[in-house]
Structures are given as C-alpha cells and as structure tokens.
Amino acid sequence: MSGPVIELVDVSKVYSLPSGDVVALDNVSLVIEEGDFVAIMGPSGSGKSTLLNQIGSLDVPTSGDLYVTGRNIREMDDDELTDLRRDEIGYIFQKFNLIPLLTAYENVEYPYLLKHKKTDRTGRVTSLLKEVGIDESRMYHTPNELSGGQQQRVAIARALVNEPGILLCDEPTGNLDTKTSRQIMEMLAHLNSGGMTVIMVTHDPNIADYARRTITISDGRIV
Amino acid sequence: MIFDDIFFVLSVRNVRLHFLRSVLAAVGIIIGVVAIASMGIMGTNLTVAVTEELSSSGNVIMVTPAGGGGGDFGDHSQSATSDNVITDRQVKDIEKVSGTNAVIPLHSTADQIEVGSKQGWVTIYGLDTDDMRVQLNVEEGKFISGTSGALIGPLLAEDYELKTGSRIKIGDDEDGRKTIRVVGVLEERGMSMEMYTDSAIVVSENWYTDQYGGENEYDQVNVIVENLDKIEEIKEGIDRKLNKGRDDEVNVIDSGSILEMITNTLSTITVFVSGIAGISLLVAAVSIFNVMMMSVTERIKEIGILRSIGTRKAWVRRMFIYEAFILGFVGSALGGLLSLAGGYVLVLMMVQDTQYFFSFQSLINIPYAMGIGIIICVVSGVYPAWKASNLDPIEALANE
Numbered sequence: 251m252s253g254p255v256i257e258l259v260d261v262s263k264v265y266s267l268p269s270g271d272v273v274a275l276d277n278v279s280l281v282i283e284e285g286d287f288v289a290i291m292g293p294s295g296s297g298k299s300t301l302l303n304q305i306g307s308l309d310v311p312t313s314g315d316l317y318v319t320g321r322n323i324r325e326m327d328d329d330e331l332t333d334l335r336r337d338e339i340g341y342i343f344q345k346f347n348l349i350p351l352l353t354a355y356e357n358v359e360y361p362y363l364l365k366h367k368k369t370d371r372t373g374r375v376t377s378l379l380k381e382v383g384i385d386e387s388r389m390y391h392t393p394n395e396l397s398g399g400q401q402q403r404v405a406i407a408r409a410l411v412n413e414p415g416i417l418l419c420d421e422p423t424g425n426l427d428t429k430t431s432r433q434i435m436e437m438l439a440h441l442n443s444g445g446m447t448v449i450m451v452t453h454d455p456n457i458a459d460y461a462r463r464t465i466t467i468s469d470g471r472i473v
Numbered sequence: 474m475i476f477d478d479i480f481f482v483l484s485v486r487n488v489r490l491h492f493l494r495s496v497l498a499a500v501g502i503i504i505g506v507v508a509i510a511s512m513g514i515m516g517t518n519l520t521v522a523v524t525e526e527l528s529s530s531g532n533v534i535m536v537t538p539a540g541g542g543g544g545d546f547g548d549h550s551q552s553a554t555s556d557n558v559i560t561d562r563q564v565k566d567i568e569k570v571s572g573t574n575a576v577i578p579l580h581s582t583a584d585q586i587e588v589g590s591k592q593g594w595v596t597i598y599g600l601d602t603d604d605m606r607v608q609l610n611v612e613e614g615k616f617i618s619g620t621s622g623a624l625i626g627p628l629l630a631e632d633y634e635l636k637t638g639s640r641i642k643i644g645d646d647e648d649g650r651k652t653i654r655v656v657g658v659l660e661e662r663g664m665s666m667e668m669y670t671d672s673a674i675v676v677s678e679n680w681y682t683d684q685y686g687g688e689n690e691y692d693q694v695n696v697i698v699e700n701l702d703k704i705e706e707i708k709e710g711i712d713r714k715l716n717k718g719r720d721d722e723v724n725v726i727d728s729g730s731i732l733e734m735i736t737n738t739l740s741t742i743t744v745f746v747s748g749i750a751g752i753s754l755l756v757a758a759v760s761i762f763n764v765m766m767m768s769v770t771e772r773i774k775e776i777g778i779l780r781s782i783g784t785r786k787a788w789v790r791r792m793f794i795y796e797a798f799i800l801g802f803v804g805s806a807l808g809g810l811l812s813l814a815g816g817y818v819l820v821l822m823m824v825q826d827t828q829y830f831f832s833f834q835s836l837i838n839i840p841y842a843m844g845i846g847i848i849i850c851v852v853s854g855v856y857p858a859w860k861a862s863n864l865d866p867i868e869a870l871a872n873e
Contacts, residue, residue, distance in 0.1 A: 303867050306781070308780075308781055308866050308867050308870075309866075309867055328785075328786060329785050329786075332780070332783055332784065332785045332786075333783065333785075335781065335782065335783045336782065336783020336784075337783070341781055341782060343870070347774075347777075347778045347781070347870065348778075349483075349775060349778055349779065350775065351483055351486040351487060351490065351775075352483070352486075356479075360479060360782070361782050361783055363479050364479075364782075364783050364784060364788075365783070369477075408782070412783075
C-alpha cells in the first residue's frame with residue numbers, strides 16, 4: 251500500500267426535507283489506503299450507501315472535506331466530478347444498472363468512448379468481457395437477454411474498462427444466487443490482489459469476509 | 474460524425490424502441506410541414522402567375538385625371554369636364570417631359586354592343602391609329618387604316634364568335650347605334666393595368682369622338698418608357714409639370730408600383746395563410762414536448778446510470794436534443810415529400826396553372842417548411858433535455 255486514495259475529514263451529509271433535516275452522515279472521518287479492500291456494513295438507513303455515494307463523488311458533503319486521489323471533491327465543479335467518476339472510479343451496483351439500449355459489448359465500451367472519444371480498437375473491451383466470463387456469443391446481447399450473473403459480470407467489465415484505481419461496489423451480490431455471488435466475490439478479491447482499491451457496501455457478513463477490513467456504520471457514524 | 478456519436482446512437486435506438494409513439498409525434502410535424510409548404514407554394518405560384526401577367530406592362534406610366542374619368546358608362550361628352558379629362562395642352566406637357574418616349578393619349582368608355590342576337594357591355598378604347606401599333610399587336614387581320622374598323626380582344630372574339638369581317642352594333646336605341654366592322658383580333662395581353670384589351674373593342678380616335686364626343690379631351694395618357702431606370706424621373710417630371718396648383722390635376726402612377734403593391738399584398742396574404750397553417754406546427758410542438766417529457770420520465774434511471782459512470786450534463790442534453798431532432802427530421806422529410814403532392818393539388822385547384830410549380834421560388838417553400846419543422850422540434854426538446862441533464866444522479870439511480 252502506498253498512501254491514502256480516499257480520505258474523509260469530519261464529513262457530514264444533511265438532507266433537508268419538508269419534515270426536517272435528516273443527518274445521513276455525522277462527522278465521519280476515514281482513511282482508505284491504496285490497495286485496501288474495505289467492507290462497509292450496517293443496518294438499513296445507517297448511512298452506508300450515502301457514504302459510498304460521497305466517496306464515488308455522486309454527491310458532495312454538506313460539511314467537512316473528502317479527498318479522492320488527493321483532490322478535495324467539495325472544490326470540484328460538476329464536470330470535474332463527472333470526469334473523476336469516469337476516469338478514477340469504477341462503480342458496481344446491486345441491480346447491475348446496465349444501459350438497456352446498448353449491447354453487453356457497447357455497455358463496456360461506453361465509458362471508454364467517453365474518455366478516449368473513440369471506439370476501442372485495442373481489443374480491451376473484448377478481452378475484459380472474456381476475463382469476466384462473457385464469451386463472444388453473449389457480447390452482442392442486450393442486458394435483458396442476459397442472466398443476473400452475466401449482467402453483473404458485464405457491469406464489472408464496464409467498471410474496469412477505464413482502468414480506475416478505485417472500485418466501489420454497492421451490494422454487488424444482492425441480486426445473485428450463492429454460487430454466482432461467490433464467483434463475483436472471487437473476481438473482486440482477485441482484482442484487489444492486483445492492487446485495486448475495493449470499497450464495498452454489504453449487509454452480508456459472509457460477503458464482508460472477502461474484505462481485508464470492515465467498517466460498521468450506525469446512525470451516520472462509524473462505530 | 475454524428476452517426477458515430479454514441480448519444481446519437483442511443484437516441485435512434487430509443488426512437489426505434491418507442492416506434493409507434495415516435496411516429497404519432499412525427500405525424501403532427503408531417504401535417505404542419507405539409508400545411509406550411511403547400512400554402513407557401515400556392516402563394517408563390519399565385520404571386521408569380523399574377524406578376525408574369527402584369528409585368529409585361531411594367532414600363533408604362535399612366536396619367537389619369539385627378540377627378541376620375543375613363544370607363545364612364547353612358548354619354549361620354551356629358552362627363553367630360555376639365556376635372557375629369559386630360560386636355561390636349563396637358564398631353565403636350567406630358568410629351569415635353571417624356572422626351573422621345575411614346576406618349577399615347579386614349580379615350581375610353583363602356584357601351585352596349587350587339588352581335589346577332591347577343592348583347593352585352595364592353596369597354597371601348599379610342600386611340601390614334603399610329604399609337605395602336607406602338608402599344609398593341611394584332612394576331613389575326615390587320616391594324617385599322619383610316620377611321621372605320623375595329624380591333625377586338627381575343628376573349629371578346631371568343632365570347633361573341635367574332636372574326637375579321639364580323640360586324641358589331643355599338644350603342645343603344647336611345648343614343649343611336651352604329652355598326653362597325655372587325656378588321657383585326659388582338660393578341661392576348663393578359664391583366665395589364667394601363668389598358669385591358671382582351672375583352673375590349675379598340676377603335677380609331679376619330680370614330681370614337683364622332684360617337685362619344687370629347688375631342689382633344691382624353692381619359693388617360695400612357696407613357697411607354699424605353700429605359701426602366703428613367704421611369705421614376707419621368708413620373709416625377711409629369712407630376713411637377715401638371716400638378717402645379719393647390720389641387721392635383723392628374724394622377725401619375727406607373728404600373729410597376731401597382732405590380733409591387735399587388736405582389737406585396739399577395740405575399741402578405743401568403744404569410745398570413747402560412748401562419749395559420751403554422752398553428753398545426755405549434756400543436757405538433759406540444760406533442761413533441763409531451764413525447765420528450767415522457768421519454769425523460771421513462772429514462773430517469775438510465776440517465777442516473779449514464780451520469781454515474783461519467784456522462785456530463787451537456788452530453789445528456791445532447792442525447793435528448795438528438796431525439797427531438799430525429800423526430801423533427803423524419804417528420805419534416807416525410808412532410809416535405811408529401812408537400813410536393815399537396816402543393817401541386819392546391820396550386821391546381823386554387824391557381825389553376827401549374828407551370829411555375831417546379832420553379833426554384835416555388836419549391837424553396839419545402840425546405841423552408843422542413844427547416845421550421847425541425848427547429849420547432851428541437852426547441853420543443855430543449856426543456857425536457859435540460860430537465861434530464863439536471864436530474865440528481867443518486868435520485869435518478871433510485872428511480873424504478
């Protein structure tokens with residue numbers, strides 16, 4: 251490990267609702283080193299997804315500072331945050347969240363196109379899909395023609411296509427059967443062993459066991 | 474290249490996915506484009522047809538008495554006062570100002586005619602026989618030589634089945650009838666403002682004044698200007714020379730100005746009618762707006778995904794603008810094609826002359842209407858696109 255890729259300093263996130271303010275994160279401070287594999291656990295509504303969204307720069311803290319690869323996201327504009335998500339962070343969702351209008355291949359190529367402004371001629375998309383277990387006969391199928399496990403594999407390939415340093419996973423096995431869950435987790439562990447920082451939200455202790463360390467969050471605070 | 478743009482690809486696929494809805498939205502645009510283009514084509518064809526008819530006499534200055542005169546029904550001699558005729562002295566003044574250009578004084582009135590058992594009213598022009606050769610062309614027969622004989626317009630010849638050698642009785646029982654022999658049938662001149670001879674009888678000045686009086690007192694003077702650039706100068710010269718007093722003695726107008734006025738009026742009517750047709754495009758715009766808002770609502774989650782994996786707001790906007798553009802382009806293209814048929818039928822029905830239909834100025838209405846259709850679609854897509862791009866990524870991702 252060589253220094254923090256994520257650093258939260260007294261980060262709070264407050265949502266203003268008509269019924270009153272809701273404190274989703276309350277003065278959270280956290281350091282995640284490069285190459286770490288962190289599982290964030292906690293009950294529903296504890297703030298773990300909010301924490302992941304902050305780290306993933308999908309949202310900015312109400313107060314405190316959050317550094318991603320050394321840059322304070324509170325000082326970045328929307329386009330800079332978007333580029334950060336595209337270039338530095340891979341996101342894997344519980345419900346896969348593939349783009350329904352694109353094929354598996356196009357879904358993986360999409361972030362590459364955004365970054366490089368051209369189609370992939372290096373064969374990276376194809377080799378990534380093969381690495382995650384999607385063979386050529388499935389690459390040109392749309393998401394609704396793939397099983398849940400296959401969709402999650404495509405989502406992993408998509409998250410990796412721009413060679414991000416950080417992989418964020420929000421309940422990555424939440425919609426998968428046990429066997430497929432194990433295969434997906436082994437894939438994430440393998441990526442982590444290659445040096446990638448993995449931060450994963452889960453409520454399943456068996457899944458959390460794949461992480462090097464576990465953070466538990468309750469009522470917006472790390473406990 | 475737009476076709477390689479992933480956002481264009483996404484837009485095309487979304488339109489294809491909701492094909493029926495997209496077609497229905499495009500139908501509004503098709504109708505709007507057909508309406509605007511067809512009205513524009515009809516207006517242009519009408520304007521061109523009228524302009525062609527009238528522009529043959531575009532180099533004529535008409536001088537008429539300020540008090541009226543000309544074309545009076547009944548006894549001409551009784552109405553010939555100094556206020557409503559142009560005197561011989563005034564004609565000489567006009568000649569002075571006009572230089573070498575032809576100055577043609579003429580008498581005109583309306584009278585009853587009888588050919589066989591058929592009766593009717595026609596305009597009768599009285600001109601110097603030499604002047605007739607300057608302003609008129611004979612298609613059949615010959616010009617009048619001497620004082621007797623008449624030239625008749627081609628429509629009159631057709632209506633009364635007249636030909637060279639036919640005889641026409643002019644006048645009524647009360648004032649006496651005179652019979653005159655047709656010596657020639659004139660060429661068709663169409664709608665000319667200074668002298669409409671297609672349904673008229675043209676006689677010599679002497680015959681006219683014998684019948685109606687008014688010697689050396691004219692109803693109108695036409696100045697045929699050789700050089701079109703001089704028209705304004707001569708017009709002003711006549712005005713200065715003849716209208717010296719407090720009240721104008723004559724009206725001086727050139728047929729070009731009247732032509733311009735008529736074409737301007739027709740253009741205004743065309744724009745007005747096209748504007749009414751444009752209302753259908755506004756209705757289409759509401760439909761496109763509705764479809765785009767539906768598209769945004771249906772794709773909230775997709776927008777969240779796109780935003781979460783690195784799609785900038787501007788790119789999301791672009792995707793929805795593309796979608797509106799595709800609807801507009803397809804609708805406008807189909808509308809443009811249908812306008813060819815619709816416009817042709819409309820011109821055939823309303824103008825009854827399709828010879829100008831395929832002219833540039835007629836067909837240019839189609840790309841104009843298509844352009845308006847596309848612009849309206851794109852504008853209708855702006856707000857939905859803006860709304861889509863400003864969705865909160867987290868809320869959008871949570872949407873089911």
